[in-house]
Amino acid sequence: MKFSSSLRLEADVLIIGGGLAGCWAAITAAQTGARVVVAEKGYCGTAGVAASAGPGHWFIPPDGTLRRDAIARRLETAQGLGDADWMETIIDRTFRTLPTIASHYRYTQDDNGKVRYHALRGPEYLRALRQKALDCGVTVLDHSPALALLRHGDTSIAGATGVSLKSGHDQWIVRSGATILATGGCAFRSHLLGSANNTGDGLLMAADAGACFSGMEFSAFFTIVPANTTMARTMIYSFARYYDAAGHELERPPGSHDNSFLARALKKGQVFCDLSGVPEDIRRQLPQISPNVPITFQRLGIDPFSQKFPVSLVGEGTIRGVGGIRVMDRHSGCGVPGLYVAGDVASREPVTGAISGGGAVNAAWALSSGCIAAEAAVAYTRRQRRSLKEPVTLPEYEAIAGDSTAVEHAVQREMLSPNKQYFRTASSLKQSSQALEDAWERLSLGDVHQAGARARLRHQELKALTAVARWCTASALARKESRGLHYRCDAESVAMPAHILSGGLAKPWTRSVPAKVPS
């Protein structure tokens, strides 16, 4: 297909995705004097899952044995798949870098007059990051989803192209010395707060460029929300008790992140939450801690502290899960020359291992991998000194499928079923795998050639989330044991911890590689 007009830009570093990781990457690269362009699918400042949440960060001062102890605890929960060096790197980077946002974020003092630099409210944080990036001279393209990476003849990355949803142009083309993917994880269009744009676009582009993935099986993660809402803020649920429709209290296993007991109960019927145990002072403070939580209840006409209310589970996929593009070196490279990865699009196995990093480690990873990718991208482009005029071939877009809803639902039936994901068996995974292959095939039967920007974007998103579902499922089949977020009802015991790598578009592949033995 042909677009009628194109916006063409040149940059030293192109960053795809303007959320937490992309913004820190942009600021870091621009501060070295590099020309930086951020291409964001939505609006840089409200983009990414952090924008509607409130990330804490893994934030430990270099005092005594504090860092060493924190790393030792994390290595234990990582179940053999963590990397102490990476943990040390992100702790140090986050501690040094995060307070610099005070130039644009209005920190408040706690009851002791102290500023807690690691805890930021999402909307204010992302607004501050956008402004800081603009003040550093970053060019921001809002409403500009990327659809394909551009490649040189030698297959190194030469920039990217995509569509514009709001400008006078239909298409944008950015030629860059280096490119950073910071497009986030994939929650398969569940109703997880702020995640509808997180369809795994970066993973699809990376696979196309030859990168591979790691830890995709660690994607079975579901969070409690008031039924039918997106409000996946977890704080008040730490005081919750749960009841079935008959009023019997559900037994909650230890370990706050494991919601499989709710999955079991929800399979039988409605589950109700009781928040009467939330202390009075916290109830009063809630509107100023997480302002979006009370408005949700208020608008549903529920007093959550005196009335039991129905809850449901929303899938977090690789967002609160772990898997993503495998980081191949200490510079956030992914094995493709000129391409770097930052934030949730990258596998967080080095810092979280087999379990979720939760908000704190994931935010520290997003910030740190963003900064590290930016420095590596700047160094690469200065080393290469390649002309941005070198001819590259623009991608041929495929025909899109007229009816995409059926494909989306087919993928969601597998990936957003808490039961299928929490209680995996070889046979359930093979069934999922077959359903996903059918969905993938249906996507390739496109017949619409002249599609507008929005329709082309939706097709690309659907293709990406279907591809991510296939890698998650193939990896879950390949890991025959239970480990961390991945639970197999038919688990075999495996002595040595290993990483499950995956990749491939036409046919997903997996490979098991032994984990690095800690020195």
Add this chain to the structure above:
Amino acid sequence: MIELIVETRCTACNICVEVCPRDVLSPREGQPPIIAYQVDCQTCFLCELYCKTDAIYVHPDATQAHPQNAEILEASGLLGEYRRNSGWDEWSVHEELRNQHWRMEDVFRRARSP
């Protein structure tokens, strides 16, 4: 999902069109934007936060539409609650609306302690 832009409050500044991460809204010359793609709304409430005249109402149900009536909404006091509780814009001078997000880790710690 986003349900209503209250016409009598909207100044057609189009900031909501700009900040919406899902491109749900379309601008109109001198008039309130149209909710052009309601089903694409991700129910993140962020448009409300950026609307200085509190003209937007997002219903928490992400699965189906709940059409709203402007007069009832005006009377409900629900408009602008998110922006006020966040202490944005004119509310930033109110000490009692100060950002207390830093309490979150203390709350988690308290829930864990017996």
